Amino acid sequence: MNCLTRTLVQTRQPVLVIQRGMKKKSKIPVTLLKDIPRVGSAGAVIQVNKAYMRHELYPKRMAEYVLTREGPLDRTKVVEKGSGAAPSRTHVEAQQKVHSMALSNQETIGLIMNLQPLVFERKVVVAADGGAEEGVQAIYGSLAKTDVIKALAEEHGIVIDKDALSMDDKIKSVGEYRCVVKLIYAGQASFKARVVPTKDESQQQQQYFSLKK
Helix, strand or coil: CCHHHHHHHHHHHHHHHHHHHCCCCCEEEEEECCCECCCECCCCEEEEEHHHHHHHHCCCCCEEECEEEECCCCEEEECCCCCCCCCCHHHHHHHHHHHHHHHHHHHHHHHHHCCCCEEEEECECECCCCCECCCCCEEEEEEEHHHHHHHHHHHHCCCCCHHHEECCCEEEECEEEEEEEEECCCEEEEEEEEEEECHHHHHHHHHHHHHHC
16 A cells, blocks of 8 residues: 555545534424424424424324425425525415314314214114014114214214214114214314114014013
8 A cells, every 4th residue: 555545545534524523403494283382382383303393293293394395496395494585475374274274173073072972763674573683783774974974064063074084884783883083183083873773663672572581
Protein backbone atom coordinates (compact mmCIF):
# COMPACT_ATOMS: atom_id res chain seq x y z
CA MET A 1 0.00 0.00 0.00
CA ASN A 2 1.59 3.31 -1.09
CA CYS A 3 1.43 6.63 0.76
CA LEU A 4 -1.44 8.02 -1.36
CA THR A 5 -3.67 5.00 -0.66
CA ARG A 6 -2.97 5.19 3.06
CA THR A 7 -3.91 8.86 3.12
CA LEU A 8 -7.26 8.21 1.38
CA VAL A 9 -8.14 5.36 3.73
CA GLN A 10 -7.28 7.44 6.78
CA THR A 11 -9.39 10.42 5.68
CA ARG A 12 -12.57 8.52 4.71
CA GLN A 13 -13.66 7.28 8.13
CA PRO A 14 -13.78 10.68 9.93
CA VAL A 15 -15.96 12.08 7.11
CA LEU A 16 -18.50 9.26 7.55
CA VAL A 17 -18.57 9.78 11.31
CA ILE A 18 -19.25 13.48 10.89
CA GLN A 19 -22.14 12.83 8.48
CA ARG A 20 -23.77 10.39 10.86
CA GLY A 21 -23.48 12.82 13.72
CA MET A 22 -25.27 15.51 11.72
CA LYS A 23 -28.39 13.39 11.27
CA LYS A 24 -31.36 14.76 13.24
CA LYS A 25 -34.87 13.57 13.99
CA SER A 26 -37.27 15.29 11.63
CA LYS A 27 -40.69 16.55 12.64
CA ILE A 28 -43.82 17.17 10.60
CA PRO A 29 -46.95 19.27 11.16
CA VAL A 30 -50.20 17.45 11.87
CA THR A 31 -53.75 18.48 12.72
CA LEU A 32 -55.09 16.97 15.93
CA LEU A 33 -58.54 15.35 15.65
CA LYS A 34 -58.92 14.79 19.39
CA ASP A 35 -57.87 16.48 22.61
CA ILE A 36 -54.62 14.81 23.73
CA PRO A 37 -53.23 15.62 27.20
CA ARG A 38 -49.81 17.32 27.12
CA VAL A 39 -49.92 17.41 23.32
CA GLY A 40 -52.72 19.74 22.20
CA SER A 41 -56.44 20.24 21.62
CA ALA A 42 -58.56 19.10 18.68
CA GLY A 43 -58.06 21.27 15.59
CA ALA A 44 -54.59 22.48 16.58
CA VAL A 45 -51.70 22.17 14.12
CA ILE A 46 -48.53 21.02 15.90
CA GLN A 47 -45.12 19.55 15.09
CA VAL A 48 -44.54 15.89 16.03
CA ASN A 49 -41.97 13.21 15.24
CA LYS A 50 -42.71 11.19 12.11
CA ALA A 51 -42.53 7.90 14.02
CA TYR A 52 -45.00 9.13 16.67
CA MET A 53 -47.44 10.12 13.93
CA ARG A 54 -46.96 6.94 11.90
CA HIS A 55 -47.23 4.43 14.78
CA GLU A 56 -49.46 6.16 17.33
CA LEU A 57 -51.51 9.19 16.25
CA TYR A 58 -52.54 8.27 12.69
CA PRO A 59 -53.51 4.58 13.27
CA LYS A 60 -55.71 5.64 16.20
CA ARG A 61 -57.32 8.46 14.17
CA MET A 62 -56.05 11.03 16.63
CA ALA A 63 -54.34 13.26 14.05
CA GLU A 64 -54.28 13.94 10.31
CA TYR A 65 -51.35 14.81 8.06
CA VAL A 66 -51.13 18.41 6.79
CA LEU A 67 -50.58 18.09 3.04
CA THR A 68 -50.25 20.35 0.03
CA ARG A 69 -48.94 20.03 -3.53
CA GLU A 70 -45.70 21.71 -4.54
CA GLY A 71 -43.07 21.61 -7.28
CA PRO A 72 -43.16 21.13 -11.06
CA LEU A 73 -43.79 17.38 -10.71
CA ASP A 74 -46.88 18.02 -8.55
CA ARG A 75 -45.53 15.85 -5.76
CA THR A 76 -47.30 15.75 -2.42
CA LYS A 77 -45.16 17.24 0.34
CA VAL A 78 -45.70 18.10 3.97
CA VAL A 79 -45.97 21.82 4.69
CA GLU A 80 -43.47 22.77 7.38
CA LYS A 81 -44.76 25.05 10.11
CA GLY A 82 -43.29 28.52 9.90
CA SER A 83 -42.38 28.19 6.21
CA GLY A 84 -44.25 31.42 5.52
CA ALA A 85 -46.75 29.88 3.10
CA ALA A 86 -50.34 30.60 4.14
CA PRO A 87 -52.73 27.63 3.87
CA SER A 88 -55.11 27.84 0.93
CA ARG A 89 -58.85 28.23 1.39
CA THR A 90 -59.41 24.75 -0.02
CA HIS A 91 -56.98 23.28 2.49
CA VAL A 92 -58.63 25.07 5.42
CA GLU A 93 -62.08 23.92 4.32
CA ALA A 94 -60.84 20.34 3.97
CA GLN A 95 -59.40 20.39 7.49
CA GLN A 96 -62.62 21.85 8.87
CA LYS A 97 -64.61 19.13 7.11
CA VAL A 98 -62.41 16.42 8.64
CA HIS A 99 -62.77 17.96 12.09
CA SER A 100 -66.55 18.21 11.71
CA MET A 101 -66.78 14.61 10.53
CA ALA A 102 -64.68 13.41 13.46
CA LEU A 103 -66.91 15.16 16.00
CA SER A 104 -70.08 13.87 14.32
CA ASN A 105 -68.82 10.29 14.19
CA GLN A 106 -67.66 10.40 17.80
CA GLU A 107 -71.13 11.59 18.85
CA THR A 108 -72.73 8.75 16.86
CA ILE A 109 -70.45 6.15 18.46
CA GLY A 110 -71.40 7.53 21.88
CA LEU A 111 -75.11 7.11 21.12
CA ILE A 112 -74.63 3.55 19.86
CA MET A 113 -72.69 2.56 22.99
CA ASN A 114 -75.76 3.44 25.10
CA LEU A 115 -78.33 1.72 22.87
CA GLN A 116 -80.76 -0.82 24.26
CA PRO A 117 -81.29 -3.91 22.05
CA LEU A 118 -83.29 -3.20 18.89
CA VAL A 119 -86.32 -5.49 18.83
CA PHE A 120 -87.69 -6.88 15.57
CA GLU A 121 -90.90 -8.92 15.44
CA ARG A 122 -91.05 -11.68 12.85
CA LYS A 123 -93.51 -14.43 12.03
CA VAL A 124 -92.18 -17.85 13.05
CA VAL A 125 -92.23 -20.86 10.72
CA VAL A 126 -94.93 -23.29 11.92
CA ALA A 127 -94.12 -27.00 12.25
CA ALA A 128 -96.18 -29.72 10.61
CA ASP A 129 -98.11 -30.42 13.84
CA GLY A 130 -99.22 -26.82 14.16
CA GLY A 131 -96.65 -25.51 16.62
CA ALA A 132 -93.29 -23.81 16.19
CA GLU A 133 -90.28 -26.07 16.27
CA GLU A 134 -88.42 -26.25 19.56
CA GLY A 135 -84.79 -25.11 19.69
CA VAL A 136 -83.95 -22.92 16.70
CA GLN A 137 -87.06 -20.99 15.67
CA ALA A 138 -86.88 -20.13 11.98
CA ILE A 139 -88.65 -17.01 10.75
CA TYR A 140 -90.28 -16.14 7.49
CA GLY A 141 -87.98 -13.96 5.44
CA SER A 142 -84.95 -12.57 7.24
CA LEU A 143 -83.52 -9.62 9.12
CA ALA A 144 -81.09 -7.71 6.89
CA LYS A 145 -78.72 -4.76 7.32
CA THR A 146 -81.25 -2.43 5.70
CA ASP A 147 -83.81 -3.31 8.41
CA VAL A 148 -81.34 -2.49 11.19
CA ILE A 149 -80.18 0.75 9.56
CA LYS A 150 -83.80 1.82 9.07
CA ALA A 151 -84.62 1.09 12.72
CA LEU A 152 -81.58 3.08 13.91
CA ALA A 153 -82.69 6.10 11.87
CA GLU A 154 -86.43 5.96 12.65
CA GLU A 155 -86.28 4.99 16.33
CA HIS A 156 -83.10 6.74 17.48
CA GLY A 157 -82.20 9.30 14.81
CA ILE A 158 -78.88 7.57 14.13
CA VAL A 159 -77.97 7.68 10.43
CA ILE A 160 -75.12 5.47 9.17
CA ASP A 161 -74.03 3.99 5.84
CA LYS A 162 -74.49 0.32 5.07
CA ASP A 163 -70.71 -0.19 4.87
CA ALA A 164 -70.30 1.05 8.44
CA LEU A 165 -72.43 -1.79 9.87
CA SER A 166 -71.05 -5.30 10.44
CA MET A 167 -73.47 -8.14 11.21
CA ASP A 168 -74.70 -11.44 9.84
CA ASP A 169 -75.76 -10.89 6.24
CA LYS A 170 -79.21 -12.37 6.74
CA ILE A 171 -80.61 -13.40 10.10
CA LYS A 172 -83.20 -16.15 9.68
CA SER A 173 -84.11 -17.26 13.19
CA VAL A 174 -85.31 -15.93 16.52
CA GLY A 175 -82.51 -14.81 18.83
CA GLU A 176 -80.14 -11.99 19.82
CA TYR A 177 -77.36 -10.91 17.47
CA ARG A 178 -74.34 -8.61 17.84
CA CYS A 179 -74.00 -5.68 15.46
CA VAL A 180 -70.87 -3.51 15.18
CA VAL A 181 -70.64 0.03 13.80
CA LYS A 182 -67.22 1.29 12.67
CA LEU A 183 -66.75 4.99 11.87
CA ILE A 184 -63.62 6.81 10.72
CA TYR A 185 -61.95 9.05 13.32
CA ALA A 186 -64.19 7.57 16.05
CA GLY A 187 -63.53 3.84 16.39
CA GLN A 188 -66.34 1.34 16.87
CA ALA A 189 -69.25 0.40 19.12
CA SER A 190 -71.60 -2.57 19.29
CA PHE A 191 -75.26 -3.13 20.07
CA LYS A 192 -77.77 -6.00 19.99
CA ALA A 193 -80.47 -6.80 17.46
CA ARG A 194 -83.13 -9.05 18.98
CA VAL A 195 -85.53 -11.04 16.78
CA VAL A 196 -88.71 -12.19 18.55
CA PRO A 197 -91.94 -13.85 17.40
CA THR A 198 -94.92 -11.59 16.81
CA LYS A 199 -97.01 -11.09 19.95
CA ASP A 200 -99.89 -13.32 18.81
CA GLU A 201 -97.52 -16.11 17.81
CA SER A 202 -95.63 -15.86 21.08
CA GLN A 203 -98.83 -16.47 23.04
CA GLN A 204 -99.80 -19.35 20.76
CA GLN A 205 -96.38 -20.98 21.24
CA GLN A 206 -96.60 -20.75 25.02
CA GLN A 207 -100.03 -22.37 24.99
CA TYR A 208 -98.86 -25.08 22.56
CA PHE A 209 -95.77 -26.08 24.54
CA SER A 210 -97.63 -25.95 27.88
CA LEU A 211 -100.21 -28.42 26.52
CA LYS A 212 -97.47 -30.59 25.05
CA LYS A 213 -95.82 -30.95 28.44
